[in-house]
Amino acid sequence: MDILDHLRQIVGRTHVLNGDDAERYSADWLKQYHWTPLAVVRPSNTDEVARVVAFADQNKLSIVPMGGNTGLTGATRAQDCIVISLERMSKIREIRKDAKIAIVEAGAILSNVHSAVDDHDLVFPLTFGAKGSATIGGVIGTNAGGSNVLRYGNTRDLILGLEVVTPKGQVMDLMSELHKDNSGYNLRNLIIGAEGSLGIVTAAVLKLATKPRAYATAMVAVRSLADALRLLNDLQANTGGAVEAFEYMPKAYIDRHLEKISGARAPFDDSHEINIMVEVGTTIPAMAKSDDTGQTIIVSELQSILESMFEDGAVIDAVVAQNEAQRREMWERREAAAELTLTLPNLINNDVAVPLDQVENFLSVADEKVTSVDAAARTFVVAHLGDGNIHYSVSASRNDPDLKDTIMEAVEDVVLEFKGSFSAEHGIGTSKLSSMRRRKDAVSIEMMRQIKNAIDPNGTLNPGKLL
Numbered sequence: 456m457d458i459l460d461h462l463r464q465i466v467g468r469t470h471v472l473n474g475d476d477a478e479r480y481s482a483d484w485l486k487q488y489h490w491t492p493l494a495v496v497r498p499s500n501t502d503e504v505a506r507v508v509a510f511a512d513q514n515k516l517s518i519v520p521m522g523g524n525t526g527l528t529g530a531t532r533a534q535d536c537i538v539i540s541l542e543r544m545s546k547i548r549e550i551r552k553d554a555k556i557a558i559v560e561a562g563a564i565l566s567n568v569h570s571a572v573d574d575h576d577l578v579f580p581l582t583f584g585a586k587g588s589a590t591i592g593g594v595i596g597t598n599a600g601g602s603n604v605l606r607y608g609n610t611r612d613l614i615l616g617l618e619v620v621t622p623k624g625q626v627m628d629l630m631s632e633l634h635k636d637n638s639g640y641n642l643r644n645l646i647i648g649a650e651g652s653l654g655i656v657t658a659a660v661l662k663l664a665t666k667p668r669a670y671a672t673a674m675v676a677v678r679s680l681a682d683a684l685r686l687l688n689d690l691q692a693n694t695g696g697a698v699e700a701f702e703y704m705p706k707a708y709i710d711r712h713l714e715k716i717s718g719a720r721a722p723f724d725d726s727h728e729i730n731i732m733v734e735v736g737t738t739i740p741a742m743a744k745s746d747d748t749g750q751t752i753i754v755s756e757l758q759s760i761l762e763s764m765f766e767d768g769a770v771i772d773a774v775v776a777q778n779e780a781q782r783r784e785m786w787e788r789r790e791a792a793a794e795l796t797l798t799l800p801n802l803i804n805n806d807v808a809v810p811l812d813q814v815e816n817f818l819s820v821a822d823e824k825v826t827s828v829d830a831a832a833r834t835f836v837v838a839h840l841g842d843g844n845i846h847y848s849v850s851a852s853r854n855d856p857d858l859k860d861t862i863m864e865a866v867e868d869v870v871l872e873f874k875g876s877f878s879a880e881h882g883i884g885t886s887k888l889s890s891m892r893r894r895k896d897a898v899s900i901e902m903m904r905q906i907k908n909a910i911d912p913n914g915t916l917n918p919g920k921l922l
Contacts, residue, residue, distance in 0.1 A: 458493070458494070458514070458516070459471055459473065459494055461510060462494060462496050462507060462510070462537070465496075465498070465503055465506045465507055465510070466496055466497060466498050466499065466503050466507070470496065470497040470498070470499075470543070471494055471495070471496055471497075472494065472495040472496075472497070473492070473493070473494045473495065476495075477491075477492055477494070477495045477538070480492060480495045480521060480524070480533075480538050480540060481533075483524065483526065483527075483529050483531060483532065484524055484525050484526065484527065484585075485527060485529075485797065485802070485804070487529060487802075487886070488529040488532045488885060490532055490533050490534040490535075490536075491534060491535070492519075492533045492534075492535070492536055492537065492538045493516070493535050493536055493537050494537050494538070495537075495538040495540055496537055496538065496539050496540070497539075497540045497542060497543050498539065498541070498543065498544065499543045499544065500544065501544075501618060501620065501626055501657040501658065502626075504539060504541075504544075504620045504655055504657055505620045505624045505625065505626050506624065507537070507539060507624075508539075508620050508621075508622065508623075508624040508655065508915065508916075509623065509624025510624075511537055511915055512622055512623055512624060512913055512915045515913060516536075516537055516915070517533075517535070517536040517537065517914070517915060517916075517917075517918050518536060518537045518538075518539055518655075518915055518916055518917070519531055519532070519533035519536045519537070519538050519539070519651070519916075519917050520538075520539050520541065520592065520596070520651040520655045520656075520916070520917065521533075521538050521539065521540045521541070521593075522541055522542075522561065522562065522589065522590030522591075522592045522593030522594075522596070523564065523585065523588040523589045523590045523593050524588075524593075525585040525588050525589045525593065526593065526597060526881070526882065526884060527793075527804055527806070527881045527884075527886075528881050528882050528883060528884025528885060528886045528887055529884045529885030529886050529920075530596070530597070530650045530651075530882055530883070530884030530885065530917070530920050530921075531884075532884075532885050532919070532920070536918070539655060540562075541560070541561045541562035541590065541592050541655075541657070542562050542590075543562060544560040544561055544562040544657060544658075545560055545562040545563045545564065545567070545590075546559070546560045546563065547559045547560075547563055547567070547568060547571045548560065548658070550571060550572055550575055550577070550663075552575045552576075552577060554632065555577060555662065555663040555664065555665075556615060556632055556660055556661060556662060556663060557571070557572055557579065557660075557661040557663055558630070558658065558659075558660055558661075559591055559658065559659060559661060560591070560657065560658050561590060561591050561592030561595070561655075561656045561657050561658060561659065562590050562591070562592060563590060563591045564586075564587065564588065564589070564590055565579075565581065565582075565585075565586040565587075565589045565590065565591065565594065566586045566587045568591065568661070569582070569586065572663055573666065576665070576666045577663040577664065577665065577666055578663065578664050578665070578666045578667075579613065579661050579663055579664075580603045580606070580607040580613070580664055580699075581594060581599060581601055581603065581607070581610060581613055582601050582602055582603055583599065583600075583601035583602060583790070584789075584790035584791065584792060584793050584794070585793060591656075591659055591661070592655075592656045592657075592659075594610050595610055595614060595617070595646070595647050595656050595659060596647075596648070596649065596650050596651050596656065596882075597610075597648065597650060597880070597881065597882040598610045598611050598647050598648030598880070598882070599880060600839065600842070600844060600879065600880030601839075601880070602699075602700045602702060602789065602839060603699050603700055604839060604841075604842045604844070604880075605698055605699065605700065605701055605839070605841035605842050606696070606697070606698060606699045606736075607664060607699075609880070610647060610648075611644055611647045611648065612662075613661060613662050614643065614647060614659055614660065614661060614662065615631055615632055615633065615634070615660040615661070615662050616629055616630040616631040616632060616633075616643065616659065616660035617629045617630065617643050617646055617647075617656055617658070617659050617660075618630050618656070618657045618658035618659070619646055619654035619655065619656055619657070620654060620655045620657055621654050621910070622653070622654065622910060622911035622913070622915045622916050626657075627642070627654065629642055629643050629646075630658065630659075630660055631643070631660065632660055645906070648882070649921070650882055650883065650884065650917060650920050650921050651916055651917045651920075652907060652911070652916050652917045652920055652921050652922075653906070653907065653910050653911065653916065654910075654916070655916065665738045666738075667697075667699075667736030667737055667738050667743075668737060668738055668739070668740060668742075668743035669736070669737055669742065669743035669751045669753050669754075670699075670734055670735065670736050670737075670753070670776075670782060671734070671735045671736075671737075671751070671753045671754040671756070671757040671775065671776075672732070672733070672734040672735075672775070672776040672781075672782040672785055672786075673732070673733050673734075673757060673761065673773055673774060673775040673776065673785075674722040674723065674730060674731070674732055674773065674774045674785055675730070675731045675732075675733060675761060675770060675772070675773045676722075676723060676727035676728075676729060676730055676731075676770070676771040676772040676773070677729050677731060677764075677769060677770055677771060678729070678768060678769050678770075678771060679729065679769075679815065680703070680729060680814055680815035680818075680840070681812075681815060682764070682769035682770070683701075683703065683729065683731050683840060684811060684812060684840075685764075685769065686731070686733070686760070686761075686764060686769070686770070687701050687733075687840070687841055689760050689764075690733065690735060690757070690760060693756060693760060694735050694737065694742075694753070694756060695739075697735050697736055697737050697753075698733065698734070698735050698841065699734045699735065699736045700732065700733065700734040700789075700839075700841065701731065701732075701733050701734075701839075701840050701841030702731065702732040702733075702789050702837070702838070702839060702840060702841075703729070703730070703731055703814075703836075703837065703838040703839075703840040704730045704731075704732065704788070704789065704837055705728060705729060705730065705836055705837075706726060706727065706728045706729075706730070707834075707835060707836070708730075708792075708795070708835065708836065708837050709721065709722065709726070709730055709788075710726075711795050711798070711835070712788055712791055712795060715794075715795055715798055716791055716794075716795075719788070719791075720784070722774060722785070722788065723772045723774060725772065727771055727772060731840065732785050732786075732788070732789050733757070734782075735753055735756075735757055736753075737753045742756070754775060757775060758775055761773045761775075789837070792837045792846065795835070796835060796846070796848050799833075799835055799848060799850040800850055800854070801850055801851040801852070801853060801854045801855075801859070802848060802849075802850060802851075803848065803849040803850075803851060803859050803862050803863050803866075804846075804848055804881075804886070805845075805846070805847040805848065805849065805863065805866050805877075806844070806845075806846055806847075806878060806879050806880060806881040807844070807845050807847055807866070807870045807875055807876060807877055807878075807879055808842070808843050808844045808845070808875050808876045808879035809843050809845065809870065809873045809874070809875035810843055810873065810874065810875070811840075811841075811842075811843045813843075813873045813875075814838065814840065814843060814845065816873065817845065817869060817870070817873050817875070818836065818845070818847075820869050820872070820873075821834075821847060821866055821869045822834060824865045824866065824868065824869050825849055825862055825865060825866065827865075828858075828861055828862050828865050829849075829851055829852050829858060829862060830852075831852035832849050832850060832851050832852055832862065833849070833850045834847065834848065834849050834850075835848040835849075835850065836848070843875075843879075844879040844880055845879075847866060849862050849866070860889060863889070863890065864889075864890075864893065867890055867893065867894055871894065877890045877894050878890070878891075882921075883920065883921045884920055884921070885919065885920060888919075888920075888921075888922075891921070891922070900922065903921075903922055904922055907922060
């Protein structure tokens with residue numbers, strides 16, 4: 456019996472794809488990597504995943520797990536590998552309002568989870584532009600971040616338990632619903648962010664939060680990023696840490712959004728260099744009530760702080776959303792970032808993090824460094840300013856791999872100068888392997904290799920990624 460026939464016996468004939476049928480599983484979202492998989496297998500349950508993995512491991516075949524395939528680092532590159540697509544495993548098994556947990560399968564789409572828990576006045580607060588196609592398994596594999604990390608943390612902070620198929624095809628039950636469990640190594644956190652190289656996540660216990668009763672959302676133009684940081688700290692102090700998002704969009708971002716997105720509108724009547732989208736959410740009933748002007752208290756609080764900073768010159772302009780449609784327009788502007796980045800030719804996609812008070816200095820030094828390497832290069836920036844994560848994309852003057860790598864290394868030099876990270880939320884995959892070799896502590900890499908070799912001695916799962 457050949458390989459494809461054996462796989463068909465496990466998952467059914469119609470759920471093993473190859474040739475032209477596998478085309479949509481044969482490139483990354485950015486279309487920077489293309490491959491021909493040995494086969495695409497679409498299991499319907501954890502047992503089928505385990506049987507496929509066990510068969511692959513026994514026969515020295517490689518497996519690449521795939522969720523929504525919205526990653527930005529080539530982590531699903533699968534030349535001559537079996538792709539396990541978890542798209543059929545998309546059930547939201549259970550939502551428990553009092554415990555504030557949801558038990559979901561790995562193929563559940565993030566926006567579907569949002570909708571399901573919203574019906575219970577809860578939120579799963581992980582959010583980013585690709586939420587309509589990204590899956591729970593994918594965000595776990597990359598320890599995804601997004602726009603609400605400031606208040607709620609990364610994926611690792613939002614997961615209580617996991618179900619994982621190991622490289623040998625065993626099922627590891629880590630489906631804890633506990634907030635405290637000190638019974639040995641934290642295998643859950645080891646799996647999260649491992650990009651499918653240590654195990655395939657098939658289900659998860661998600662930690663939910665109370666849905667805010669009201670939001671205050673605004674676009675704010677400030678004099679400097681230092682003033683923006685002051686605004687953030689004032690808002691946190693006056694709202695009890697209720698700032699959910701604090702996003703930086705410079706003038707070049709706004710201009711490109713107006714140019715490329717049909718129907719886009721400018722955030723202000725005048726153009727400004729530094730534009731911030733801020734959102735505050737409150738679960739406190741009193742803050743969600745309307746004041747004498749008809750506005751909610753939380754909106755009035757935001758306006759009061761903005762007015763104070765306007766008087767001293769730190770805030771130049773501001774527009775506060777007056778309804779849900781205006782709020783959505785602000786979010787759509789920010790969430791168009793990936794789409795806008797894709798319009799850049801000769802892209803170098805840097806996803807970095809630096810300390811909050813060093814963002815402005817980093818951008819200044821990085822711009823100079825990039826120009827010194829490629830005078831005709833253009834930079835395109837958008838940032839989760841509240842947590843120091845900068846998407847610092849560079850459009851090189853030509854499609855030269857050596858030039859691109861030199862620019863990436865130059866940006867890394869600046870990141871290192873400011874004691875930052877060359878990978879904030881996108882992961883390593885394929886595109887950051889050279890950065891990993893150059894920048895990661897050698898002892899750390901060796902320990903990671905030892906862990907990988909101990910858990911997956913045959914290198915079955917997602918080979919050639921991360922390390």
